[in-house]
Amino acid sequence: MRQPINPNFERMRLEAERQRLAELEERSGTLREMLESQVEAARKSNDALKAENAALKSALEAQANSGGAKAAELEARCEALAAELSERLAAERQHQAELKALSASLRSQAESERTTAAAFEARCEALNAELAVQAENDAEAHAKLESLRNALTAEAEGAQNKAALLELEIKQLTDRITEVDIAAYEPERLRTIITPALTSALREAGQESPDEMANVIAPHILKTVKTEILNSEQELVEAIHPRLGVLIKMAVTKAVEDLNRKVDNALPVDRWIAAAKGRITGAPAAGWLLEDGNTFIVKEAMLIERQSGVLLASERSEMDVNNASPDEDLMAGMIAALQGFASEAYGATGAGDLRRFSFTEDTVYLRGTPTKLLALRCSGVAPPEVEARVDELLEIAMERMNGDGHGDVLMIDDFNKPDVAETGGASGSKIVAGVLGAVAAVIALIWGHSAVTNAHESRWISKIEQAIAEDDQLGPYPLSVSREDNDSPILVSGLVPNAAALKALEDRINWSASPFDIELNIALVSEVNR
Amino acid sequence: MKAHKVIVIGDFGVGKTSLIRRYVLDVFSDQYRATLGVHLYKHSDIVPIDGTEQQVKLVLWDIEGAPLPGEQMMRYSLGASGAIVVGDLTRPDMIEPMRRAADMIEARLPGRPIGFAFNKHDIAPAPDDSNIAALKDRYGALITCTSAKTGDAVPNLFRDLTARIIGGKGGAV
Known part of the structure; x- marks a missing residue:
């Protein structure tokens, strides 16, 4: 069913519609104004944009122009x-x-x-x-050690017991020592106690080991005797003076006997040589016979700078070359100092010059020029013409020195030859006389042989003395080496401690190499004691 | 090889023998034994000379001490290749006797090198630098502080003097 229309309502609705329309119209007008203003603003904005666009365009064009250089730079950088x-x-x-x-x-x-x-x-x-095997072995060793420890513990106990016994013995000995100590403060009592014991001990030692006893006491006795002799020289002289006279007489008698025996025992050839020498030199033949045992030898010649003592040249004789000699530089200095001292004391005119002095067993002959000194160290009995020969040698040496100044300036083995006088050409030796020349040559040969024999003898005596000196145990014992004459053996005599020392000495002597017989006449201390 | 004679002179007890025995035998004894006359010692040594080592032989003449050089000292100094004058640093007036000895050497052995040994340096300080400079200027000598007791500088003294003797530099430094 349809509701009937309400005219009021309709009117009212129309009125509302009308009002609304009016509002809409008003609102439309506002909007229109707004739009217009907006369009105006847009137009202005559009103009501004256009201007901006034009500016940008021109800017872009400018930028496009500079872009080329930058691009090249960028390209290089890129590369x-x-x-x-x-x-x-x-x-x-x-x-x-x-x-x-x-x-x-x-x-x-x-x-x-x-x-x-x-x-x-x-x-x-x-x-x-x-390790496993060793561990097994260690276990065995441990067991052994354990048993050893047990044994040692037992031994230590034994030693402790022994120590206790020893302590007891020490106590007893201390008591004895205290007793002896007390006795020592009573010399009579001490003598009574120890004399029988010492006597018996010495007797036993002497009987049982005489050699050892001799070895022990002989050096002390010899040393004591030597010291006592030195300390009591005066008393000794007084004591032995009466006896000494007898001894000297005996010695002189023996020397005369030796002299006679030597002359009597000389070989016919020696006698003939001595006689020939006697005829030539005018000296007694007996003197030549004796002199053969002590031949004159120039052992060393030295040419010395006089002021400084510096050795300019030196030469040793072949016959002496194996023996010890004093240092030649020191000897040269000593000779220069001595000569300087003598010259200073007696004037430098030459009158104060030393011409000869003894040095150890040798004789030093001296000759000098203002700048040089000639020194000859000689041994043996000097022949009468030695002084003249020294002068000649100095002359020869000076001539050689003034020449080239090199080489041998002395030639002492020439000097040792008997015909050196001819070399010097200054002395009037009888040797060079006419027909006797040949005889002199023979004599010189035999003489030379004799000199060599004597030199051999001296060398062998020195060797034996050296063998004695090298044996330490023979040091304190009196031993001597000598040869009586040309027919006698070399005799080594004296005292040695025992048979062993004698054997050692015999071993040291080279018997087979010796050209001489060597005879030992040596007593043993151990034998002497018996 | 020729031996060179070098004499060692100075007053009593300054240590001449001790210096020589220290050099030759390398021994020292504080027992004083005066030297009477002259003692001779021989010594072979190896000395650097001009950059090479040379074997040399010296005969050193230890001449008895005297405060002033006498006839004896002059006699023994003849023919020497060089000399060492020894002084005792413990003595305040040691320089003058050393000067006199050096004067004698200059007069008797012109041009020979001289060495001054100021001995006993182990118990006394070295001399003033002014004294050393004066001696050097005057004599052109080697100057060494030595001690024969400790051996300090002793071999060098003899070796330097030997180098001068063989090097032929004479007394000039």
């Missing part, structure tokens, strides 16, 4: 970057290669480590096995 990148890439590749090599090496090293580790492992196993 540089590309080159750098390629280098880096190459380096990277190389690095990779190195890493690969390193990796390979590490791998091989690891392999070798692995092998070594395996070897160590094997070695460890072997050692373990050895």
